Amino acid sequence: PGRAMPPARPRPRAGLPRPRPCPRASRRGLASARLWPYWRWRCWAGISAWASGGIAALCLRLARARPRTRRRPRRGVHSPPRPRHRRRPRHLPGPAEDTRGAAAPAASAAASPARAPPSGSAAAGPEPPVSRSQERTPGDGRPGAGEGRSGAVAGPGPSADSRVSPAGKALQERYRLGSLLGRGGFGRVFAATRLSDGAPVAIKGVPRNRVRHWGELPDGTSAPLEIVLLAKVSTGFSGVVQLLEWLELPKYIVMVLERPERCQDLRHFIRARRLLSEEVARELFRQVLEAVRHCTSCGVLHRDIKPANILVDLDTGQAKLIDFGCSTYLQDTAYTHFAGTRSYSPPEWTQLGLYYGEAATIWSLGILLHQMVCGEHPFRRGQNITWDHQLSLPQRLSQECQDLIRWCLSMHFLDRPTLEDLLCDPWVQDIPHP
Template sequence: GLASARLWACWRWRCWAGISARGWALWLRLARARPRPRRRLRPRPRPRPRLLPGPAEDTRGTAAAASAAASPARAPLLSSAAAGPEPPVSRSRDRRPGDGRPEAVEGRSGAAPGPGPSADSRVPPAGKAQEALQQRYRVGSLLGRGGFGSVFAATRLSDGAPVAIKRVPRNRVRHWDELPDGTSAPLEIVLLDKVSTGFPGVVQLLEWLELPNNIVMVLERPERSQDLLHFIRARRFLSEEVARQLFRQVLEAVRHCTSRGVLHRDIKPENILVDLATGQAKLIDFGCGTYLQDTAYTHFAGTLSYSPPEWTHLGWYHGEAATIWSLGILLYQMVCGQHPFRRGRKI
C-alpha cells in the first residue's frame, strides 16, 4: 500500500510537470508568432530638383515670355493663330537613347568648350564652372523634362538674351567622343558642334559645361517660340501654304545634318521649334543622334511610333530611309492634324 501511494504521487507529479512543460512551450510559440509592432519612419522630404543654387524661378522672365507668347505673330504665314505654350522638350515615353560610332570630327562651331584645367589649384575646375554659370545666367522656370534630362528657361545677364539650359545627368550619357580641340564630350554635344555652325535651321549650342554630376548645355531660345506639336494642335491642322513653308525648312535642316555626317533619328513635331516672330523652324534635341553610316543599324533610337516598317518586322533599318519615313509621318501630321499610326503594329 505504501509503495502504491508513492507510485501514485510520482505519476501525478510527472503528469503535472508534463502538462506544465507543454503549456510553456505552446505559450512560447504563440509569443514568437505574434507580430511585433514596427516603428514607423517618417519619409524624408525629397528635394526639389534645381539646376543651380539661387532663385528657383524668374517670375519676371516667365511672365514676360508668357505675355509675349500670347501676342500675335509677326510672320505673314503664322499670324492667323495665337501662340500657345512653349515646351521645347520631347516628353515621349517610348524614346530610347542612341548608339554612337566614334569617328574623327570635322569642322568646328562657335560653341565654347567645357572648362579646362584651372590655374588656381585650390579651387576645383567644376566648382569654378558652376560659379561662372551662376554669374552669367539667371535660371528661371522648368520648360520640360524628358528621358535625357531637363530644360530650364534662363536669361543671359550680359545682354538679357533668352537662352535654354539643358541639364543631363552624367550617368545617362552613354556615348562620348572628342571635339576638334581634343576635348572629350558627350556625343550629343559633338554632333551639335558639327551641325549648328552658322545654320539657322538647327538650334545653336552657345556653351557647355561639365559638372560633377551633370552635363549642362546652354542653347539658343527664341523669345516667342513653340514646338511644332503644340503649333499644330492650336490650329487643328496646317494649311498647305504654312505646311509647305515649315516642311521645306525641316528638309533643309535634315539635308544639312546629312551632309555633315549626322543622323538625327528622332524627327517629330516635338523636336521642331518654331520661332513665332520670324516663322523660322529649328531642329532640336540630338540626344538620339549618331553618325550616318552606309550599313544598316541594328539598334533603334528615337520614338517607336515614328520607326520604319523594316524595324518593326525585320529588326534593322538604314539611316536615310528611316529619316524619309519619319518625314512622311511629320508631313501627314501637319496637313491632317493627327498621327497616321497611333499603334505601333499599324505601321
Template structure:
C-alpha cells in the same frame, strides 16, 4: 550649380512632372566611358558667344556658370535629361540649359580639338553654324555627375506638337512653308555628316515672332554612314517598316520615312498609323480636301520599300514642295 540657381536639382523629383510627350524613347544603348575629367567646358563658334567665354575648369566651373546665367522654369524632362529655361545675364538673351546625367551617356566622340565629349555635344557642334533651322549650341560644361549644354532659345517659341494641337491641322500652303524649313535643316545636318534620327513634331520648335522652325534634341543622333544602322535610336512610332521587319535601316531612307509622317501630321493633324500592323501594311487614309500633289509626296515618303522613297534632293525638288503651279 543648382543651389546657385535657386531651383531644384536638374532631373530631381522636385524639378517637376514628366512632360506629356516623351522626348527620348528607345535610345540606342552603347558603350559608356567612365573616368572623364571634371569641370571641362567649351564654347562653340556661333551667335552670342566668343571663344573667350569658356567656363573656367574644375571647381570654379559651377560658380562661373551661376554668374552668367539665371535659371528659370523647367521646360521638359525625359529619359535622357532635363531642359530648363534660363537668361544670359550679360545681355538678357534667353537660352535653354540641358542637363544630361553622366550615367545616361552611352556614346562618346571627339571634338575637332581632340576633346572627348558626349556624341550629342559633338553633333551639335558640327551643325551649329550657317543654318537658322537647327538649334545652336552656345557652350557646354562638364560637371562631376553630368554635362550641361547651353542652347539658343527663341524668346517666344512653341513646340510644333503644341502648335498643331491648337490648330488641329494646317492649310497646305502653310504646311508647305514649314515642311520646306524642316527639309532645309535636315539637308544641312546631312551635309555636316549628322543624322538626327528622331524627327517628329515634339523635336521641332517654332519661333512665334519670325515663323522660323528649329530642329532640336540631337540626343538620338549619330554620324551619317553609308552602311545600314543595326541599332535603333529615336521614337518607335516614327521607325520605318524595315526596322520592324529586319532590325536595320539606312539613314536617308529612314529620314524620308519620318519626314513623310511629319508632313501627314502637318496637313491632317494626327499620326497616320495607330497600330504596328498598319505600319507594316502601309495603309494610309487621306481626307478629300488634300490635293493629289500633297498626297503624292506623303505616299512616296511612306513607301514600304526603302528603295521606292525619294532621296532628300528628289523630295526637295517635288513640285508640291516647290509650290509649282498645277499644269
C-alpha cells in the same frame, strides 16, 4: 405442520448494545468529508499553475520590451580601429538647381514633358526617345569622371570643398534659371536668362552616367557625341539650334542653347490649331528639309525627327531642328541598332531589324507631313503596318500633297524618294498643277 418456518434471527448477546442503522444524511456527510481534501488539492494546484504561468508570461514580455545592449567584443592590441560613419555633407545648389529646390536639368528639349508647357516655350514630345544606339561610332571612349572639361570654362572639376565646381559657380554667375520647359527619360530642360545682356537661353543637362558615346571637338577636346555632332551642324546655319557653350560638371553635362523669345515646338503649334493649312505646312516642311539636308551634308544623321523636335519662332516663323541626343554619324551601310521614337520607326526595322539612314529619315518626314496637314499620326498606336497597308487621306488635301505623303510612306525603302527628290517636288516648290 407442513409450513416452512422462517429462519430465526440471531439474538444479541447479553450485555452488548444493539447497533442502530446510520441515516442517509450521515452517509453523505461522510462521503463529503472524505472527498474534500482531494478537491482542495486539485483547486490549489490549478490556481498555482495559472498564477505561475501568468507571472512567467509577464516576465517574458518585460524581457522582450527591455532594450538589449550589445557587448562589444574585446579587441586585441593589433586589431584595426572600427570605421566611423560620417554624415555626407549637404551640397549647395548647383548650376542646374535653383534655391527653391528644383532638380537639375537633364534631358533634351524634345523630351516628353510632364504637363503641356505654355505657349511660347520650347516643349517636349509626346513620347520619350528610346535609349541611344549601341553601334560603335568614331571617337568612342568616355573619359573618367574626375577629368573636368568644358567648352567655356577651363578646369570645371570639383573644388577643394567638394561642394560646387568652378564651372558650376561660373554657370550660376552667368545665368539665372527660370521655369521648367520639358522633361523626359534623359532629364529636364530649363529656361534661363543670360545676365550679361538679358538674352533668353535654354539650359539642358544630361547625367554623365547616361552619356554612352564620346568624341573629339576640332580643338581636340573630348566631349559627348551629342555636343560634337551639334557643333558640326549648328555653326553658320540658322535652321539648327545654336550651341552657345557647354560645361562638364562632376555629375552633369550642361549645354547652353539658344532660345527665341517667343517660341513653341511644332507639336503644340499643331495642337493649338488642330491642323495646318497646306500653305503653312509647306513653308515649315521646306525648312525642315533644308535642315535635314544640311545635317546629312555634314555627315550627321538626326534619327529622331518628329514635331516635338522642331522649334518654331512665333515672331519670324522660322523652324529650327533641336535635340541631337539620338544622332550619330551618317553611314552608307545599314544600322542594326535603333535610336529615336518607336512610333516613327520605319517598317523595315520592325520586320527586318535593320534600316538605312536616309530611307528611315524619309519615312519620319512623311509622318511629320501627315501630322501637319491632318493633325494626327497616320498610324494608330500599336498598329502593325503590313506590306499591303493602304493609307487613307482626306479628300480636302490636294492631289500633290497626297501623292507626296504616300511616296514618303512607301512600305519598301527603295521606293521612297531621296532628300533631293523631296526638295524638287512640285508641292514643296509650290508649283501649280497644270
